[in-house]
Amino acid sequence: MANNPENDEKTLQEELSLPIHLADRVIKSAHEVESSKLECAELAKQVDRLSQQLRSAVRIAATTPSLYERPVRRIVADVAKNLERAITLLRKCKHSGVLRQVFSITTTADFRKVSNLLESSIGDMKWLLSVFESDGANLSLPPIASNDPILSWVWSYIATIQMGQLKDRAEAASSLVSLASDNDRNKKIIVDEGGVTPLLRLLKEGSSPDAQIAAANALFHVATDRERVRIIIDLIGIPTIVSVLGDSPMRVQVAVVNLVAEMAELDPIAQEEFARENVTRPLVSLLAMDTVLDEPKPQSGKPSIHSLVQINKELVGKGTNPNSRSASFSSNHYHSDGSSRGGHYRKERDREVESPEVKLKLKVGCAEALWKLCRDCLLNSRKVTETKGLICLAKIIEREVGDLQLNCLITVMEIAAVAESNPELRRSAFKHNSPAAKAVIDQLMRVIQEETNPDLQIPAIKAIGSLARTFAARETRIVGPLVARLGNENVDVATEAAIALGKFVCIENFNCVEHSKTIIEFDGVPSLMRLLKATDRTNEQAHMHCLVLLCYLALHVGNSKALEQARVLSTLEGGARSVVAQNPDMKEVFYKAIHHLSLYQPGAHPHRQTYMP
Structure with a gap:
């Protein structure tokens, strides 16, 4: 350091x-x-x-x-x-x-x-x-740096950022961007010579959007490994970054959100620090701009006068026009500390004059930052679900295309992956009676069924697989489309479907037997056997996942004619060795599945010497 x-x-x-x-x-x-x-x-x-x-x-x-x-x-x-x-x-x-x-x-x-x-x-x-x-950077070469001119340039630029006029400071920060873009050695010199602190100060001051953008870009190009990210953290940089993100012009926010994404991707400590500063709130707010986020509520007859009065009071209390059709989440501009500060009118005006290209770029960046913050991070995942984050993601997945839609899908995928290993988050965020959870599931299934782009289908399938334990025993609406994807012409999509279905029928899933029956009913075995054949000798991992799914089906519905007709017993006997070699924990499951099948299939002898993994 x-x-x-x-x-x-x-x-x-x-x-x-x-x-x-x-x-x-x-x-x-x-x-x-x-x-x-x-x-x-x-x-x-x-x-x-x-x-x-x-x-x-x-x-x-x-x-x-x-x-x-x-x-x-x-x-x-x-x-x-x-x-x-x-x-x-x-x-x-x-x-x-x-x-x-x-x-x-x-x-x-x-x-x-x-x-x-x-x-x-x-x-x-x-x-x-x-x-x-001088007023600006001095690019002459002092004798002490004759063997390393970069050192004198870095000194000159940092001195200008710390002590110069505003215009010169912005230009010096841009010059550091150019130096940092060249190689890692330059980045190390910038950090070692104390460049991070004045860059953070320039970012925080807010006196010039151009200067803030230059400072954010310089920090972005410096923070390309975990060690340098930690230096920014140690210098109390994250509170500054979150504060600027919540209260700056949109083009500044574009640069800052890229910095947030970069730091979150490189360092789990940065993820946790951003979570403590509640960075997900401004990110979701920016992502939701121009999007109406009212969750649909079930109507039971005409509303009473009392209920109308109560709703009106709530809306007025929130500062919302009760005569408007709906309230947008983006109308409440909360900052990192959850407070609401001045400048609301100015920011609304800035948004009106900003180009659609800048708005889209900011939304794409926010969605990318969210999935990088949520990856393997319970705290950030919970914070997104505790806001209107899920309903926002669902609406964007439904209406948008391109990188924005993809990044929102990946965000849902990462939150679902965290929920898979955390029952509390799974129950609170994806409970059946939650309108936000229903909206997300509906959009995931729509993507799985209607989209043809594997880049979109794969994260949607992964997300559904992670949430397998939340679905009811006869949830054919979910299992059926996954079974259909087993026959997808794209092997990666088909493999992800097999992995997801494996989570529906694994022993840890309470409804594994019912889900197994559903897969059989939707004629999943022939598609699975074709996928198994297609991945033989070409994709070892995909082949293993197909065998694991077959194994669970055999264990739960071993008396199925579909398994007998597909010669699943011999397939499992032949593939058990390779699967167990890759995944020793499956040894007992494979043995039980093979033994279970041998009890039901004609000509098979349950006490014969078969391969025991």
Whole structure:
């Protein structure tokens, strides 16, 4: 992690006082020498220039509250070393007589070397002062960075971001984007030299959308591995990012939401920190803009006068026009802390003038950020389902196309995957009487049945498979279309259908027997056997999933004629070894399935020596 100057033992003034003191000693010693007086006088002139530069740096440090200290400390430390070498050389020149003759052999070479070092220090200080005194970045090359020009550029850009005028700060942040885009080494230099903090400050200030976008893009290009994401977290960057996301112009939000997605994808700690800052609320709100999210409520006859009055009070209490047809979730602009701040009218006006392209880009980014936040994260998944997130996702899946529809499908898939291993979330978010859950299931099934694009079908099938335990015993509306997908011409789609059906009929599913009967009724065995044959020797994983599904069917409905006609017993006996090798936990299940089938099929002998996995 980059060193934080605030944690250093010495203040910047203390760091600068040392070389100033050394410079005074050099000048004093130069007047006391007994030999090489001309050379020493030249050294004294160089050091006098250096002393003046150091004192200028002290004045700048004293009058600049947000001074970028990193290059100052690095250059001043180097200056101090060179001045100490000058003092050592001048000590030799104080000797006289025999001692002077002993040291005179090396004096000429030493003077040249020390003079060159001092000249480099003068060049470094000149560059440093020009950076702090200029309005924009200084792209000249100081001697200290002659072997690594990137270092001086990074110093210059960061100094401008921290201390420059607004326009120059935005340009410097954009320049860091270009550097960070080149390679990982540049990204590391930017972080090590303290670039994250001023970028976060520039993002937070909100004085210029262009500057905020440049800062967000720079952070996005820096945060490309877990270590650098953690640095942003450690510098309390996530509260800043969430705050800006909830209260900025749309084109700024586009850049910020990309940063959220990148960090969430790379680091589970970032997922948890974003969850603590409630980032899903502004994301769902932005995703739902221009979308009416009222959940349909069952009507039982005409509403009473009392109920109408009560509804009217609730709407007024929420700040909603009771005469409007419905209320949109996006009309309530909550921020990361759940509060509602000023600027509502301004943001509505910004949305009206913003182009449809920017709106779509923001929605696509929000949906992508949501699925990356929810992946394997219970806290974020729960927060999405506790808002109107599910109904929002369902409506977008129904009405939109392209990346927006796909990202919303993947978000549902990731939430369902978390719910699969968390019964509490599964019961609360996907309970049968929930209108939001029903809307999501309806759209997943519509995609499975009506869409032809495998990229859409696969996440929908995976989501239904993850929710297999929530469906009733004779839920043919769900199982039937999955069985039909076993015969899909796309092997990946067919394989996902087999995996999903496997979750319906696995032993852990309370309704496994009824679901198995449904698969048989929908003529699933012939399709499964064809898929099994198609994946033999070409797709080992797909082949295994088909065998596992057959195994469960055999275990639950072993007396089925469909299994006998398809010669499932011999198929399982032949494939058991390969499945168990990949999945040892299936050993006992396969043995029981084979034994169970042998009890029902004519010609089979239950006590014969068959392969026991």
